[in-house]
Amino acid sequence: RKEVEQDPGPFNVPEGATVAFNCTYSNSASQSFFWYRQDCRKEPKLLMSVYSSGNEDGRFTAQLNRASQYISLLIRDSKLSDSATYLCAVTDLDSSYKLIFGSGTRLLVRP
Amino acid sequence: EAGVAQSPRYKIIEKRQSVAFWCNPISGHATLYWYQQILGQGPKLLIQFQNNGVVDDSQLPKDRFSAERLKGVDSTLKIQPAKLEDSAVYLCASTLVGRGAFFGQGTRLTVV
Numbered sequence: 632r633k634e635v636e637q638d639p640g641p642f643n644v645p646e647g648a649t650v651a652f653n654c655t656y657s658n659s660a661s662q663s664f665f666w667y668r669q670d671c672r673k674e675p676k677l678l679m680s681v682y683s684s685g686n687e688d689g690r691f692t693a694q695l696n697r698a699s700q701y702i703s704l705l706i707r708d709s710k711l712s713d714s715a716t717y718l719c720a721v722t723d724l725d726s727s728y729k730l731i732f733g734s735g736t737r738l739l740v741r742p
Numbered sequence: 743e744a745g746v747a748q749s750p751r752y753k754i755i756e757k758r759q760s761v762a763f764w765c766n767p768i769s770g771h772a773t774l775y776w777y778q779q780i781l782g783q784g785p786k787l788l789i790q791f792q793n794n795g796v797v798d799d800s801q802l803p804k805d806r807f808s809a810e811r812l813k814g815v816d817s818t819l820k821i822q823p824a825k826l827e828d829s830a831v832y833l834c835a836s837t838l839v840g841r842g843a844f845f846g847q848g849t850r851l852t853v854v
Contacts (some may be wrong), residue, residue, distance in 0.1 A: 665842045674845040727797045732784040
């Protein structure tokens with residue numbers, strides 16, 4: 632089983648739609664969780680950290696469910712510019728904060 | 743604040759040749775990662791440094807890949823000899839312990 636798993640998509644949604652991605656992790660000792668955005672042929676960029684209480688940044692909301700070992704990213708009012716691959720990443724204290732990525736979920740927002 | 747610097751941006755080599763990549767992390771970031779990203783996949787961790795010590799290199803093909811981080815700042819990743827399947831983007835990232843990492847622009851390697 633992979634340490635971090637994501638649905639590869641693509642998720643094809645119209646502008647203005649709400650879309651949600653999930654990411655599951657296998658190590659229950661995982662400590663820190665992140666969402667990254669990666670545009671085609673670019674490096675991953677940190678989008679947001681995911682806290683136990685959840686966090687929101689504008690149209691983006693991230694949630695953590697420790698019991699079921701997954702994190703989620705919700706994008707409201709999708710824009711064309713949101714089209715990208717969204718990567719989740721997880722670290723755990725057991726392995727000195729080794730940062731492991733999922734394979735990414737591709738989002739296409741159409742006009 | 744300057745970001746993570748990597749060079750070169752692109753490299754084309756023949757199989758069995760050697761290549762080296764350089765990374766300068768964000769100032770003050772003790773943790774440095776090297777990742778390999780093949781098209782369509784997520785970044786795969788090759789090696790993690792904490793200051794100038796190796797924390798994890800379990801996924802590094804040690805028969806051909808090596809990395810060092812002298813003085814706990816800059817780092818180099820070397821491949822010798824390269825294989826066709828090493829064609830990928832090599833990403834360097836740095837962070838404060840336990841925080842989200844910041845990436846350099848990467849080096850796109852093509853082995854022919």
